[in-house]
Amino acid sequence: MRVGVFICHCGNNIAGTVDVAKVAEAARMMPGVAFATTYMYTCSEPGQEEIKEAIKREKLDRVVVAACSPRMHELTFRRTVEKAGLNRYFFEMANIREHCSWVGEDKELNTNKAIETIKLAVEKAKQNKSLVASRFKINKRVLVIGGGVAGMQAALDCADGGLDVVLVEKSPSVGGMMARLDKTFPTVDCSICILGPKMVDVSQHEKINLYAYSEIEEIKGYVGNYQIKIRKKATYVDWSKCTGCGACIEKCPSRKAYDYFNFGVAPARAINIPFPQAIPKKAKIDAQFCRQFIKGKCGVCAKFCPVGAINYEMQDEIVTEDVGAIIVASGYGLIDLDKLPEYGGGRYPDVISGIQYERILNASGPTSGHIERPSDQAEPKTIVFVSCAGSRDKSIGIPYCSNFCCMYIAKQAILTKDHIPDSQSYVFYMDIRATGKGYDEFTRRAQEEYGAKYIRGRVSRIYPKGKKMVVKGADTLLGTTVEIEADLVVLATAVTATPDARMLAEKLHISYDQNGFYVESHPKLRPVETNTSGVFLAGACQGPKDIPASVGQGSAAAAKVLSIFSKDTLESDPQIARVNTNVCVGCRKCIGTCPFGAIEEQQLRDGRIVANVIETVCAGCGICNSTCPCGAIQLQHFTDNQLLAEVNALCLT
């Protein structure tokens, strides 16, 4: 066996704290090593060329590269050795950067550690077996979770690219948060006017199958072959009959239902259609407010429905869809006002959130677009906006910036002046984050043309004084405290992950950060991928994002799906568990421990029951390997013998 060892300087990253020449010298003395050298940047093109040439020149049959983490460049070097004619699994990587040069400062100790790390890799490489990937067919359908603007963009792009799309939306209509906005910054164009056509496209596209008012129940499978169970929640209205005429809503006697779409600005009826442009425009009953469900008698909507669509007996329904890839666009949430007790914690009706103000500004909102304050429906003349209400506040566990509040506050200040010309807006801010195209000009317009008074400082307390709300804060530019008597106070409440974001992540086997936002595969270079292949991210589920960024990600995620679906088959990873049926005693321990349900019983021709690994389901985690009492089940490329060779190299020599 002839092993070649290639030691990378990585500029000064490794060579700065590791004596690479000494490491190469030591490597040459290791049993089985035929060739060892160092190079400035092994991952560079000449670096890879050198590996290829050395394989031919020195007749190498195993290659070890001592450089960075395998997460960084293992695939790069596997391809290199493959191009030189070796099986890609004859390559082994020794991590002497993240695990060595970056963490220690003592050059001598680091050098010794690097030598030992390489020693392990060489012994492992010598044990490596040739592995060949098999190919499997993929199901070219895609599931999009969430029908906000990011999800709709992803669904439309996939559908236009010829894919069948299953779009699952939790609420009764697609549109998401954008459908609730009045105007959008920095162009002040009507939100629903630009979103509406997209919503109609989604409903009319023959390639898109929309499940509204539905949630993901269960996800099984792997990239190319997912089985999805979708819970269609009971609406108590047969949507195949409902025409959206609204007769039921008009007659409904339960008038105190919570209006989810309008964030509770005004009460709704127990049977309702969220907004005029809803897609699908179908009614649903909120059972917790409906008299038929609370008191067991009413039936008014059933009496007045002209098509007999009301069905109080309706149950949730589970449907199954098979797809090959998943785009997650599940959106964001907002903190409740009760998290902000210094601003009244929701006790004062005239202290509202930005999204509530958005509904008040909106022509199809509860006030028909007239600005009225909730307490007495009076037109407010002095309006105070408080930015960072909860955002950038470690004390309530939200250390991050909510991204778009600075901009929508400027927009709302402009709209307020448009609606009420003799009004005065004040904006308390920490700093103005207006980094997008045309954004800074926009916030300046709010101040210079629309006369919004910007006060740099935080608000310490909001309290009532007669009919006014007193906003008490600091003006840090003047170095003084200010008190403004406002008619209405709008809080830019912090953006959060959705309440069920963590639960969905666990179903998807993707990771989330400490704030509940989904983690992308690489923050710069793989922004819409996750570490689970076949699952992609779009929009604010990954972090607070404005509309252009969400749309961009929706399209990007769609492009990623179209790219993997451009092939008919995918390569399976050969690093999975395999059973040696001669050794297996059929104890079934592995079946119980496998977290993916990838192991089944199999009866051999001689009647013996043994374990069998379903190749396409196995994720290669290795739990079965360590569970098996007789070593019959072995994770390929990480077999007992391969790992023990490493242990022996470290402990016995």
Next chain:
Amino acid sequence: MAEKEYIYFPGCSLEASAIEYDMSVRKVLTSLGVKLIEPDDWSCCGSTPAHSVDHVFAAAVAARNLAIVEKMGASTVITACPACLSAFKKAHHRMKKEESFKKEVNAILDEPYNCGVTAKSVLQILLEDIGPKAVAEKVTTDLPDLKVAPYYGCIINRPPEIMEFDNPENPVAMDNLMEAVGVKVCDFAFKVECCGAAFGVAKRKMVNELSSKVLTMALDAGANCLVVTCQLCQQNLDLRQDQINSTMGSSFNIPVLFFTQVMGLTYGYSPQELGIDKHNVNAESLIKSRRPVEERIKEEQEKAKEKKPKAKKAEEEES
């Protein structure tokens, strides 16, 4: 017979300028079957004068008292004074968290403090250990004219990670107790606003302005009386009320009572027994209408009877 026993630390002001706070705490807790044991040889808690000069010294002064309690075999000490509470909690918190600080403090002390004592306010044990239900059971007297604004001040539950009690921005402990004894509580926005605290000496005008705001807000909230848990707040709002009136040109005449005094009144003690006559602003006009609680219950029942037919009718109409 005493059902519960607590080690009770009065602190300096409850023996002198706020002796009525001490009187009312003892009366109320006795009514609730609580026995108070005062530690022998207790000393200064280490509050403002000490901790504005030297943190180790301040902690040592506090820890000396905590060590006495620890030696008595108790794990809890209660105090009515928020400044004592704060001093104990701060010293305990830092000594528990920082081993080096603990060593530094204990080096000064004859008897080391081993961080085994939790300090609690009288307010906290009334709410958490005794509970609003038991508190309500002892009520014999109704105070129909009293409308209170509970004023908590700055330190009884802040900083939250050290005080570990109630909401730091919108506390409700006193609100709940006042409601439990049947007193009308007004929703008051200035519950934790600053009264000016110890700046009464150095910056009198500032204290007058701040205290004046607290009083104004209480009136705006519809209250005719403030209930407090801190004797310094009480002093700034009550003793300085004439001063506030002359500086600010106002005419406040709002009694400022300790919450234990109000509880004591509902338990049937006389204003003199609770030291209410020691305050500057006279509360007599608000509390002279005291009557047995049975009268109120009877009144409420009659009102409910009157209401019922109407309510029933409305319900029928609705369905």
